[in-house]
Amino acid sequence: MSNELLSPAEMSEADRLTIAAGPTDGIDLMRRAGEAVAAVVLKRYPAATHVHVLCGPGNNGGDGYIVARILAGSGVGTTIWASGTPRPESDAALAAAQCPVKPRPLSDFAAEAGSIVVDALYGAGLSKPLSGDAAKAVDTATALRLPVVAVDLPSGVSGASGQILGKAFRAEVTVTFARKKPGHLLLPGRERCGEIVLADIGIGDGIIAQLAVSTFENVPDLWLREFPVPAVDAHKYKRGHVGVFSGGPGATGAARLSALAAARSGAGAVTVLPPANAMQVNAAHLTSIMLRKADDSVDVDAFIGERRPSAFVLGPGFGVGEKTRKFALALLTSGEQRDTSTRIDGLVFDADAITSFREAPDVLFQASRQPDAPALVMTPHDGEFARLFPGIADDVATSKLARARLAAARANAIIVYKGADTVIAAPNGLAAINRNGAAWLATAGSGDVLSGIIAGLLAQGMPAFEAACAAVWIHAEAGSRFGPGLIAEDLPRALVPVLRELVEARTGAL
Numbered sequence: 465m466s467n468e469l470l471s472p473a474e475m476s477e478a479d480r481l482t483i484a485a486g487p488t489d490g491i492d493l494m495r496r497a498g499e500a501v502a503a504v505v506l507k508r509y510p511a512a513t514h515v516h517v518l519c520g521p522g523n524n525g526g527d528g529y530i531v532a533r534i535l536a537g538s539g540v541g542t543t544i545w546a547s548g549t550p551r552p553e554s555d556a557a558l559a560a561a562q563c564p565v566k567p568r569p570l571s572d573f574a575a576e577a578g579s580i581v582v583d584a585l586y587g588a589g590l591s592k593p594l595s596g597d598a599a600k601a602v603d604t605a606t607a608l609r610l611p612v613v614a615v616d617l618p619s620g621v622s623g624a625s626g627q628i629l630g631k632a633f634r635a636e637v638t639v640t641f642a643r644k645k646p647g648h649l650l651l652p653g654r655e656r657c658g659e660i661v662l663a664d665i666g667i668g669d670g671i672i673a674q675l676a677v678s679t680f681e682n683v684p685d686l687w688l689r690e691f692p693v694p695a696v697d698a699h700k701y702k703r704g705h706v707g708v709f710s711g712g713p714g715a716t717g718a719a720r721l722s723a724l725a726a727a728r729s730g731a732g733a734v735t736v737l738p739p740a741n742a743m744q745v746n747a748a749h750l751t752s753i754m755l756r757k758a759d760d761s762v763d764v765d766a767f768i769g770e771r772r773p774s775a776f777v778l779g780p781g782f783g784v785g786e787k788t789r790k791f792a793l794a795l796l797t798s799g800e801q802r803d804t805s806t807r808i809d810g811l812v813f814d815a816d817a818i819t820s821f822r823e824a825p826d827v828l829f830q831a832s833r834q835p836d837a838p839a840l841v842m843t844p845h846d847g848e849f850a851r852l853f854p855g856i857a858d859d860v861a862t863s864k865l866a867r868a869r870l871a872a873a874r875a876n877a878i879i880v881y882k883g884a885d886t887v888i889a890a891p892n893g894l895a896a897i898n899r900n901g902a903a904w905l906a907t908a909g910s911g912d913v914l915s916g917i918i919a920g921l922l923a924q925g926m927p928a929f930e931a932a933c934a935a936v937w938i939h940a941e942a943g944s945r946f947g948p949g950l951i952a953e954d955l956p957r958a959l960v961p962v963l964r965e966l967v968e969a970r971t972g973a974l
């Protein structure tokens with residue numbers, strides 16, 4: 465698998481293990497890194513009049529000296545602008561010594577239109593905000609609109625968090641090594657990277673496996689083997705039954721969007737569960753989806769006992785308050801009284817189900833911690849996340865990735881922390897970052913559809929972390945492919961071609 469994301473510490477451990485295993489040494493890795501960047505520059509900018517290579521004092525700068533040597537050797541006009549000198553006897557010092565281009569001080573950096581910049585100032589070792597000459601270099605490159613090729617990361621972007629420290633370059637291409645880093649996928653860093661080229665510098669899969677990485681890019685490879693494909697002897701209840709709670713007569717649309725998405729995602733049966741006064745309005749809009757009154761927890765219990773649903777969605781359009789809290793806690797504690805035949809596999813709490821616990825989140829977290837509690841997936845956007853996890857959300861120094869992980873551990877739930885860079889985190893520390901979304905998905909009801917997809921996959925027995933990751937990817941893929949004009953009503957139908965491809969990939973891979 466090459467979808468692991470390495471923290472800066474894991475990347476340097478990968479370097480160390482590779483060098484320890486031999487015969488590759490540090491300068492070999494640096495040479496391959498520099499060669500990969502130079503190849504990208506030569507291929508993508510054949511008409512560049514001049515290349516300005518900005519070299520920092522660490523190994524990122526070391527890569528830059530290799531790039532400059534290769535470009536100059538290929539007859540490209542090349543200038544090195546250096547910030548500090550590499551530590552004596554370091555790999556970077558060796559690379560600098562072998563480079564025939566004499567460095568000029570970064571403080572003098574000037575460039576002409578038509579030239580390009582190779583940013584080798586700071587990479588994994590970025591330790592403080594960009595300032596002084598480095599910040600000035602960012603301004604110069606930006607003002608002249610020079611194409612920037614970043615080595616490993618655009619300087620100023622944190623590889624761990626995607627945050628911008630001070631200022632950062634905006635690269636057209638970023639060439640990174642062995643595996644991507646979280647900062648390539650998390651915003652705002654992702655936007656500064658441009659296209660990401662992953663270069664093999666000789667760090668083998670066996671080395672990466674030794675790191676026991678827990679962060680991944682959310683791509684089908686991560687969960688395809690768990691993706692449900694109906695068995696030959698499938699009947700509708702074998703394919704899972706999802707219950708979706710509906711709000712009152714004026715707030716029923718969200719539940720129907722969730723319900724349709726659950727059905728499209730492969731759940732064999734879906735039931736919308738409204739209060740008595742919203743039965744009529746739901747009935748007027750449902751055909752294959754079933755309908756059953758759920759005024760109170762007695763109704764819910766009866767439904768579970770008789771119909772044996774395997775997953776529920778609670779929250780979309782449901783309203784904030786005591787009834788929501790009661791329903792949520794009843795679902796979470798339902799396993800205590802039940803035998804395995806009526807056990808619920810998974811719950812999706814979204815929107816109002818999250819907000820309803822803003823005053824007392826611990827009540828929810830305690831319930832989800834009970835040994836018999838069904839797997840819980842919660843899907844907060846920023847505002848909902850802040851309501852449920854005040855202490856964690858306030859810590860702006862941490863990354864979205866770290867915040868999602870802390871929240872998952874605290875809530876004992878899979879957290880789908882939504883946004884343009886959705887992070888999915890599990891209580892055991894596994895996390896994935898999504899990147900196939902598009903702004904078209906920012907439309908009313910889109911989140912209700914996502915909840916329905918998660919529930920549809922949970923109901924078919926997909927493990928909760930994988931179901932959440934798959935749903936986020938499928939939802940984003942469907943929305944991105946649909947593009948302009950997308951409204952939430954389009955999404956359930958737009959899932960079909962994406963699902964077909966996944967089923968084909970899955971059955972082909974069997």
Ligand SMILES: NC(=O)C1=CN([C@@H]2O[C@H](COP(=O)(O)OP(=O)(O)OC[C@H]3O[C@@H](n4cnc5c(N)ncnc54)[C@H](O)[C@@H]3O)[C@@H](O)[C@H]2O)[C@@H](O)CC1
Binds near residue numbers: 495526591592
């Ligand atoms: N053997 C290796 O470790 C390899 C490393 N590689 C490159 O090495 C890079 C990491 O190298 P390093 O760990 O030396 O780290 P960097 O080269 O990213 O930066 C470290 C140096 O910059 C200084 N620094 C950091 N942020 C600063 C700021 N904002 N202002 C002023 N000074 C600042 C630090 O004090 C330190 O001297 C990777 O990004 C990659 O480009 C590649 O050559 C592949 C092999």
Ligand SMILES: [K+]
Binds near residue numbers: 584585615616617
């Ligand atoms: K860089």
